Amino acid sequence: xxxxxxxxLISFIANAQTPDVKIAFLADVHLQDLYGRFSDNPYRxxxxxxxxxxxxxxxxxxxxxxxxxxxxxxxAFIAALDDIAKRGIKIVALPGDYTDDGQRIHLKGLQKIxxxxxxxxxxxxxITTGNHDPVRPGKQDAGKxxxxxxxxxxxxxxxxxxxxxxxxxxxxxxxxxxIAQMGYSGIYINLGNFDFLPKEQYKYWASPFSNYxxxxxxxxxxxxxxxxxxxxxxxxxxFYVSDASYVVETVEGVWLLAIDGNTYIPVDENGNPMDQxxxxxxxxxxxxxxxxxxxxxxxxxxxxxxxxxHNKTLVAFSHYPMVDFNDGASPQIxxxxxxxxxxxNRVPVEEIAQRFADAxxxxxxxxxxxxxxxxIYTSPKGNTLLNVQTPSLAAYIPGYKLLTLHDNTAExxxxxxxxxxxxDTLFQxxxxxxxxxxxxxxxxxxxxxILKTKSYHEFTDFHLKELVRLRFxxxxxxxxxxxxxxxxxxxxxxxIANMQGVDYKAVLDSNKDSKTRREALKTAxxxxxxxxxxxxxxxxxxxxxxxxxxxxxxxxELALADIGQKRLAQYKLIMQCILNxxxxxxxxxxxxxxxxxxxTILDKFLKGDPANHFTYDLKTSVLTDxxx
Numbered sequence: 001x002x003x004x005x006x007x008x009l010i011s012f013i014a015n016a017q018t019p020d021v022k023i024a025f026l027a028d029v030h031l032q033d034l035y036g037r038f039s040d041n042p043y044r045x046x047x048x049x050x051x052x053x054x055x056x057x058x059x060x061x062x063x064x065x066x067x068x069x070x071x072x073x074x075x076a077f078i079a080a081l082d083d084i085a086k087r088g089i090k091i092v093a094l095p096g097d098y099t100d101d102g103q104r105i106h107l108k109g110l111q112k113i114x115x116x117x118x119x120x121x122x123x124x125x126x127i128t129t130g131n132h133d134p135v136r137p138g139k140q141d142a143g144k145x146x147x148x149x150x151x152x153x154x155x156x157x158x159x160x161x162x163x164x165x166x167x168x169x170x171x172x173x174x175x176x177x178x179i180a181q182m183g184y185s186g187i188y189i190n191l192g193n194f195d196f197l198p199k200e201q202y203k204y205w206a207s208p209f210s211n212y213x214x215x216x217x218x219x220x221x222x223x224x225x226x227x228x229x230x231x232x233x234x235x236x237x238x239f240y241v242s243d244a245s246y247v248v249e250t251v252e253g254v255w256l257l258a259i260d261g262n263t264y265i266p267v268d269e270n271g272n273p274m275d276q277x278x279x280x281x282x283x284x285x286x287x288x289x290x291x292x293x294x295x296x297x298x299x300x301x302x303x304x305x306x307x308x309x310h311n312k313t314l315v316a317f318s319h320y321p322m323v324d325f326n327d328g329a330s331p332q333i334x335x336x337x338x339x340x341x342x343x344x345n346r347v348p349v350e351e352i353a354q355r356f357a358d359a360x361x362x363x364x365x366x367x368x369x370x371x372x373x374x375x376i377y378t379s380p381k382g383n384t385l386l387n388v389q390t391p392s393l394a395a396y397i398p399g400y401k402l403l404t405l406h407d408n409t410a411e412x413x414x415x416x417x418x419x420x421x422x423x424d425t426l427f428q429x430x431x432x433x434x435x436x437x438x439x440x441x442x443x444x445x446x447x448x449x450i451l452k453t454k455s456y457h458e459f460t461d462f463h464l465k466e467l468v469r470l471r472f473x474x475x476x477x478x479x480x481x482x483x484x485x486x487x488x489x490x491x492x493x494x495x496i497a498n499m500q501g502v503d504y505k506a507v508l509d510s511n512k513d514s515k516t517r518r519e520a521l522k523t524a525x526x527x528x529x530x531x532x533x534x535x536x537x538x539x540x541x542x543x544x545x546x547x548x549x550x551x552x553x554x555x556x557e558l559a560l561a562d563i564g565q566k567r568l569a570q571y572k573l574i575m576q577c578i579l580n581x582x583x584x585x586x587x588x589x590x591x592x593x594x595x596x597x598x599x600t601i602l603d604k605f606l607k608g609d610p611a612n613h614f615t616y617d618l619k620t621s622v623l624t625d626x627x628x
Contacts, residue, residue: 060148083415096318097368103179136279153171202248204217235293266279322356357381370395375608397559490538493538610626
C-alpha cells in the first residue's frame with residue numbers, strides 16, 4: 001500500500017525520479033596496476049614467492065610515509081567492486097584519484113578492470129578527475145624511486161633517461177614511457193568510455209561547452225561537441241586547459257553531475273604554455289576555481305535550473321570537498337598546529353559552499369582528503385548544500401558511500417571494506433625489504449608487526465598508526481607538546497584537566513606531594529565518582545590518545561568501534577574537565593594552551609554531523625541519523 005501511495009505521489013513532487021536508484025561512490029582508489037606490463041621494456045617487476053607472479057609494487061617504507069597505500073588497495077578495489085556487484089548496484093561514480101598518478105600503465109589497468117565489471121555485471125562507471133589524474137594538464141615525464149626490486153632493494157623506474165641517478169648500492173634505473181604522467185589526453189583515450197564522452201543509450205549528456213538545450217538533445221549532436229579540443233578554457237592569457245566536467249542522465253529522472261574541479265594555474269604567465277612544469281598542481285581544489293574558473297559556477301547554476309525545470313533529481317560529485325571537512329575546528333587546528341599544517345590549505349573557503357549552494361547543488365559527494373565526513377552548509381539566501389566526504393579504499397577506514405534515492409529522500413550508507421581476499425599476498429616481499437633495511441643499518445625502520453595483521457581493516461589501521469609516528473607527529477606537531485603528551489598517561493591528563501593554576505609539572509611528579517597534585521587528585525576523584533569510572537582505568541599512554549585522535553579525524557564515527565566505548569568515555573571525561581575548567585586561561589604556558597586546544601578540536605570532531613548512515617530530505621534539507 002505504501003509503495004502504491006509513493007508512486008501516486010511522484011507526479012506531484014518537484015523532483016520526480018525513479019524510486020530506489022542506487023549509486024555507489026568510490027573515491028581515491030589510487031590504483032597502481034600491480035600486474036601490469038610495460039609496452040616498451042621487458043622489466044616485469046619482482047617475482048613474488050607467495051604466488052609465483054611478477055609484481056610491480058612500491059616499498060612498504062614508501063607507503064608508510066604516504067597518506068595512501070600504494071599496493072594493497074589494488075586488492076581492496078577488486079573487493080569493493082565485488083561487493084557492489086553482489087548488491088546489484090549498476091551505477092558507480094569515481095570522484096577522482098582513481099590512479100596512482102595518471103600513468104599509462106595504471107590507466108590501462110583501470111580500464112581493463114572497469115571493462116570486465118561492465119561486461120560481466122552491467123555496471124556503468126562515471127568518472128571525474130582528481131589532482132593525481134592528471135597531475136598536470138598535459139603529458140610529462142615522471143617516475144618513482146621507491147619501487148621494490150630484487151633482494152628487497154629499492155628499484156627506481158622513470159620514463160626518461162637521466163631523470164634519476166641511482167645512489168650507491170641501488171639497482172639500475174628501469175626506463176619506460178609507460179610511467180610518464182599522461183595528462184588529459186591520455187585519460188580521455190583510456191577512460192573516455194567512463195564517462196567523459198556521451199553514449200547512445202544516454203537520455204542526455206552535456207558539458208560546460210555544449211550549446212544545445214535539453215529539448216534539442218541528440219546523441220550525434222553531443223558527440224560533435226564532446227571532443228577534447230572543444231572542451232577547453234583559458235586559465236590565463238594564452239594558456240588553454242581541458243575541462244572534463246559533464247552532466248549525464250542514464251536513469252530516467254536522475255542527473256549525475258560530474259564536476260572537474262582541477263585548476264592548473266601557470267607559474268609564469270609569460271612562460272611556455274606547453275611546459276607542464278609551468279603549471280601549479282590542482283591539489284588546493286575549489287579555492288582556485290574562485291579565481292581562475294568562474295564559469296563553472298555559472299554552468300552548474302544553468303544545469304541546476306534545467307534539472308528543476310524538467311523535474312530531475314541532481315546529484316553532484318567531484319574530487320574536492322565543497323564544505324569545511326573539519327567539523328568547524330579549522331580555526332583551532334590553525335592555532336594548534338600553525339597555518340598551512342594538517343592540509344588546512346585544502347579546506348574550501350566559505351564562499352565555495354555559498355556559491356555552489358546558491359547555484360542549486362543540494363547533494364555533493366567528494367573525496368581528496370581520504371576521510372569519512374559529512375558537512376552541511378546553508379547560505380544567507382537559505383540554500384542548503386550537503387557535502388559527503390567519501391573515504392578512500394587506500395586509507396583507514398577503507399570503504400565507499402552508497403546513495404539510495406527514495407522519492408524526495410537521499411539515504412547515504414558507508415560500506416566498509418574490512419576483509420579483502422589476498423590483501424597479504426605481498427607480505428613475503430616486504431620481509432625481503434625489511435631484511436635489506438636492517439642490513440643497510442637504516443634508522444627508524446617501519447614496524448615489522450604490520451605483517452602480522454589479519455585483515456585489510458587491521459592493515460589500514462596499522463598503516464595510519466605508522467603514518468602518525470613516522471610523518472604526522474614529526475611534521476605537524478609542536479615538538480614540546482608532542483613530547484608532553486607522549487610521556488603522559490591518561491591519569492596524568494585527568495589530573496591536569498582538574499588542577500587549579502598552571503603548575504602541571506607538579507601534577508606530573510607523582511613522587512612529589514605537592515598541593516597542586518593533591519587538589520587535582522581530589523577534584524578528579526569527584527568527577528570519577530559521578531561518572532562511575534576508576535583512576536586505574538586511565539593507565540593508557542598519551543601516544544595512544546594521539547593515535548585515536550587521528551583515527552577519529554580519518555574515519556569519524558566509524559572509528560569508535562576500534563577505540564571502544566570505555567576508552568571513548570574516558571577521553572570525554574578529560575575533555576569535559578578541561579573545557580569546564582575555569583581556574584585559568586593558561587596564559588603564558590604554551591603546553592596548557594595546546595592541551596585545551598587539542599581537546600577542543602577532539603570535542604568538535606566527536607560532535608560532527610552523522611557520517612555513517614543517514615537520510616537527507618532533498619526538500620527540507622533535514623539530516624537524520626540512522627542508528628544501526
